[in-house]
Amino acid sequence: MTRNLSASAAGRPTTSSDRNATRGSAPATGTSSPVTLSQPDRAGDLLLEIRGLSVDYGIGDNPVHAVDDIDLTIRRGEVVGLAGESGSGKSTLAYAVTRLLRDPGVITAGEAYFYDWPAGSYRDDSQAPAGSTTPDSGAGPRKVDLLSPDRQVLQDVRWSQIAVVFQSALHALNPVLRVGKLLDDVLRAHEKSMSKEQRWARSEELLRMVGISADRLSSYPHQLSGGMRQRVMIALALALRPSLLIMDEPTTALDVVIQREILEELMDLRERLGFSVLFITHDLSLLIEIADTIAVMYAGRLVEKAPARALFRAPRHPYTYGLTTSFPSLHGEKREMTGIAGSPPDLRQVPSGCPFHPRCRWAMDECRTQEPPMLELRDVSGSRQALCWLQDGRHRVPPQLDATPPVAGTEAARPSMRGELPHRRDAVTALGKDRP
Numbered sequence: 095m096t097r098n099l100s101a102s103a104a105g106r107p108t109t110s111s112d113r114n115a116t117r118g119s120a121p122a123t124g125t126s127s128p129v130t131l132s133q134p135d136r137a138g139d140l141l142l143e144i145r146g147l148s149v150d151y152g153i154g155d156n157p158v159h160a161v162d163d164i165d166l167t168i169r170r171g172e173v174v175g176l177a178g179e180s181g182s183g184k185s186t187l188a189y190a191v192t193r194l195l196r197d198p199g200v201i202t203a204g205e206a207y208f209y210d211w212p213a214g215s216y217r218d219d220s221q222a223p224a225g226s227t228t229p230d231s232g233a234g235p236r237k238v239d240l241l242s243p244d245r246q247v248l249q250d251v252r253w254s255q256i257a258v259v260f261q262s263a264l265h266a267l268n269p270v271l272r273v274g275k276l277l278d279d280v281l282r283a284h285e286k287s288m289s290k291e292q293r294w295a296r297s298e299e300l301l302r303m304v305g306i307s308a309d310r311l312s313s314y315p316h317q318l319s320g321g322m323r324q325r326v327m328i329a330l331a332l333a334l335r336p337s338l339l340i341m342d343e344p345t346t347a348l349d350v351v352i353q354r355e356i357l358e359e360l361m362d363l364r365e366r367l368g369f370s371v372l373f374i375t376h377d378l379s380l381l382i383e384i385a386d387t388i389a390v391m392y393a394g395r396l397v398e399k400a401p402a403r404a405l406f407r408a409p410r411h412p413y414t415y416g417l418t419t420s421f422p423s424l425h426g427e428k429r430e431m432t433g434i435a436g437s438p439p440d441l442r443q444v445p446s447g448c449p450f451h452p453r454c455r456w457a458m459d460e461c462r463t464q465e466p467p468m469l470e471l472r473d474v475s476g477s478r479q480a481l482c483w484l485q486d487g488r489h490r491v492p493p494q495l496d497a498t499p500p501v502a503g504t505e506a507a508r509p510s511m512r513g514e515l516p517h518r519r520d521a522v523t524a525l526g527k528d529r530p
């Protein structure tokens with residue numbers, strides 16, 4: 095998708111619906127960083143496609159605009175990180191596309207499609223369900239309208255194709271059911287052809303897959319540590335071999351050591367099983383480790399999206415830059431942590447123009463009155479997007495927002511956990527031990 099800067103600059107959009115009207119256009123060349131027309135999405139790889147999604151809480155005169163006109167795509171096998179301060183709308187976006195949004199949440203605009211690819215059509219479908227056939231290589235996906243009024247459409251893919259892991263495993267797991275029963279219920283509901291013995295064997299396999307010994311099938315959730323409960327949640331989510339895993343702050347409640355172990359195992363599973371991940375967190379530094387692409391939200395908007403390392407090393411949006419200066423990096427040179435002054439806005443009264451302007455050190459007059467368009471940029475890291483007037487080619491870009499990112503496809507551009515995992519999981523489960 096591209097946008098036309100000349101159209102946006104001439105009739106500058108001021109509202110969300112105006113911004114919607116500018117969609118489908120392309121920007122001019124920038125000053126310090128090269129800005130060119132981006133390539134259109136390669137539709138062949140798409141797994142999830144969100145277009146112009148808006149969600150309010152409440153109706154009437156003063157709703158909370160929690161998600162405002164968001165476009166986001168996830169490809170097969172891709173790990174997309176969604177970052178942003180508390181209250182920026184990350185969970186609301188995930189709830190909306192999986193239709194788990196509760197009252198008074200209302201989807202007010204947009205589209206969301208899931209591409210249901212035939213088993214065997216991905217590079218690694220070795221884990222495809224027994225009996226499934228490998229289709230012709232040319233077989234295309236079934237396009238599923240996730241926002242269809244017919245809720246059965248979504249129910250057919252939710253859990254079997256799109257699984258969700260939430261933050262609080264203790265509250266998400268039924269406390270009066272043993273782990274084996276929890277897994278068996280999922281398999282019984284969705285894999286009707288499986289016998290009781292097959293379901294039990296699959297449950298054992300799933301527990302081992304997440305680093306827990308099979309005898310824990312007889313444990314109740316309260317008998318497991320926090321890390322083990324979160325692993326059980328992941329096992330439940332992977333039970334039906336989904337192609338998309340949505341994880342909303344799945345490790346936030348855990349200490350950093352356990353968090354890292356679970357993430358390493360998750361990335362290991364992702365490498366082997368080939369599913370895609372939408373990983374939601376406020377912790378940008380964590381996303382650098384695991385994500386291919388990072389999208390940053392602010393006040394319900396998507397303000398920047400780029401390859402993970404490029405976004406971290408060479409942000410183009412002042413808010414992303416602020417996030418990168420809010421925590422120390424484990425690697426590289428020491429630098430001053432400056433953070434971001436001020437607080438996020440009340441989403442009932444979002445500031446005019448660019449919603450970030452009251453906190454932005456580079457705010458210009460037009461930022462206070464004119465809402466910026468989403469600009470498609472291109473540099474050595476590949477194509478990326480930024481919702482900021484500074485990057486429209488008419489302004490001098492400050493050096494902080496004009497750094498050279500790592501070149502796409504090189505070692506420096508790779509997420510650091512990827513491909514470095516010593517398959518400790520196998521060693522641990524071979525010994526019959528639990529991961530904590």
Ligand SMILES: Nc1ncnc2c1ncn2[C@@H]1O[C@H](COP(=O)(O)OP(=O)(O)OP(=O)(O)O)[C@@H](O)[C@H]1O
Binds near residue numbers: 187
């Ligand atoms: N049930 C609700 N009623 C009214 N407003 C709500 C409701 N749930 C969320 N909101 C508001 O919607 C906005 C987005 O909330 P959301 O939970 O999606 O943010 P988030 O980015 O996931 O935050 P966090 O990092 O704290 O989980 C917030 O301003 C929040 O106050």
Ligand code: SF4
Binds near residue numbers: 466
């Ligand atoms: S549009 Fe203006 S206020 Fe908004 S982030 Fe860019 S420079 Fe700052």
Ligand SMILES: [Mg+2]
Binds near residue numbers: 184185186342
């Ligand atoms: Mg949240």
